[in-house]
Amino acid sequence: MTTDNSKTPPLLSIQNIETLYFDRIYALHGLSLSVREKEIFAVLGPNGAGKTTLLKTIAGLIKDQPKKGIIQFAGHRIHRLAPERVSSLGIVYVPEDRGLFRELTVRENLELGLWGRRDKGIKDDLEFCYQLFPILKARSTQQAETLSGGEQQMLAMARAMLRRPRLLMLDEPSLGLAPMIAKSVYDALLRISHAGTTILLVEQNARLALKIAGYGYIMEAGRIVLEGTSASLQANEDVKELYLGLGGETASPKGWRLYKKRRTW
C-alpha cells in the first residue's frame, strides 16, 4: 500500500486552506494535506475537528470557501468551483447522511448514479457493484429508506462508484453501524481501492480506518496535528491512547482532557 511514489505529483493537494462559517468562525485553519493516486488516505479526529468541513470544502459545497489557500486536483485548481464542476472532474463525495433519494427505489438510486453516462462500461460497472454488494440486487425494488443503515451505506457507495470517480471521498462510512457491518463496508472499500480508485476517508473510528489506509492525518481544531503511514500512527503512543483506545475502552472525554496536557503535539 505505502509504496514510495512521492516523486509523482499527488492527485489531490491542499495547501494552507482556511474555511470560515459566517465569515468569522474558523473551521479549517491553515490546513494542508495531499492524497496520492490509487491509495487510501484517512483523516482522523474527534467530533468537531472539521473533518466534514474539509470534505465539503473540497467538494465545493461551502459557498465562497476556502477563503484562503489552494486546492489542486489532477492539475486543476478547484477551490471555490461550483460543486457540479468539481464533481465533473471526477471527485465523488458520499456525505455523512449518505445523500440517498430515500423515497426512490434502490434501482432508481443506482440509475441516477449513471446519469449522463452513455459508454459501454455501464453494464460492467453495475456488475461490479452487485458483486461488491449482492444485497443491493435482492433489494432493487425496495425504497431506499426501508434499507438498514449498512445497506444504505452500501447503496451510497455503489451509486458513487457508478460515476467512475477518480477520487472517492467518504464521510464516516462506519457511523452508526454495528461492528460486523462496519467491517464488511470496509472490506468493500478495500476492494474498491484494489480496483484502482483513490480514496479519501474521514473517520472517528481510527482503528478501522488505519487498518485499510496506507497513510493517515490526525486533525484537531481545523489543523493537521500529526501525519504518517498507518504503521507509524498505529505505533505512536499518543495515537494509541487517544484514538485506538488501548487499555480496553475508547478514551472518555475526561481522559481526553487530561491526556491533551501530556501529549507531544
Next chain:
Amino acid sequence: MQHFLQYTVSGLATGAIYALVALGLALIYRSTRILNFAAGDMATAGTFAAFTLICMQIPFGAAATAGVVVGAVIAMGFYFIILVPAQRRDANQLSQIILTLGLALILQGLVGHFGGTEPQAFPFPLSDAKLHKFGTVVISELGLGTLGISVVCCVLFYLLVQKTRIGLAMRATSENLPAAQTLGIPTRRVLAFSWGLAAGLGVVAGLFLAPAQTLDPFFMLEPFLKGFAAAILGGLNSLPGAIVGGLILGVAEGWAGGYISIAFKNTMAFLIIVAVLLIRPEGMLGEEFKERV
C-alpha cells in the same frame, strides 16, 4: 338516489378542473417548497392567448396548444429570469412566494390591457347546452369533455413522472436537491420543466372552464383558490392527493349546492377542508416532512 348521482357527476366535472389546478400547485410545492400564487394568472394568460388566436380564425386545436405553450413559457421564463437569480442571492422561501404574487399582479395587468376587462364568450367546440343522458344522469358535452381531458392529463402526468427519465430526475430533484446536483443532474432545467408542466395543466383547466363561464382577466381566481384548497386537502406535497382532493372538493360542492342551497357551495367545501385538517394536518395523502440534517 337519482339526485344523488346527478349531484355527484356534476361535482366530479367541477372537481376535475380543481384537480388539474391542484396538481400544478402540488408539483411546484413538492419540488421547490414554493406556493405559486401566480398559477391562476398563468392559466388566464394562456387561455387569453388561445382566445386571441381563435378570434384570428386559427383552428381551435392549434390555438389551444399554443395557449398551453404560452402558459408554460411564462412559467419557465419566471423561473429562469426571476427565481433563479433570487435564489442565487439567497432569497428565502417567503420572498420567493412574494415574487409569485408579484408575477400574478403583472400578468393581471397585462391580460387586462391586451385582452380587455369586459367578459367575453369563449368559443369552444364542445357545447355546454347539448346534454347527454346516462340512465337518470344528465351531463353536458362540455362536462364530459372536461372529465375526459382530466383523466387523460392525469394518466399522462403519472406516466411522465413514474416511467420516464425526466420524471425520475424530477422525483430525485424534488426529494434531495443537493444530492441530485452532485450527481450531475441538470436540476435547473428539470425545475424549469416542472414549472412549465404545472402552468400547462393550469391552462388546460382554463380552456375547459372558460366556455362554462365567460372570459375575463379574473375568471381563474375562484378555481385557483379552490385548487389551492384541494391541494391542501390532499396534502400539498402529494400528487395523487391533489387529484383526490380536487375531486372530493368538487363533489362536496355538488352535494352542498344540490341538497342544501347553492349559497352553501363554498361554505360546505371549506368546512370539509377544516375538518380534514383538524384530523390530519398534513392532508389526506400528505406525509409530514422529514427534516434532514
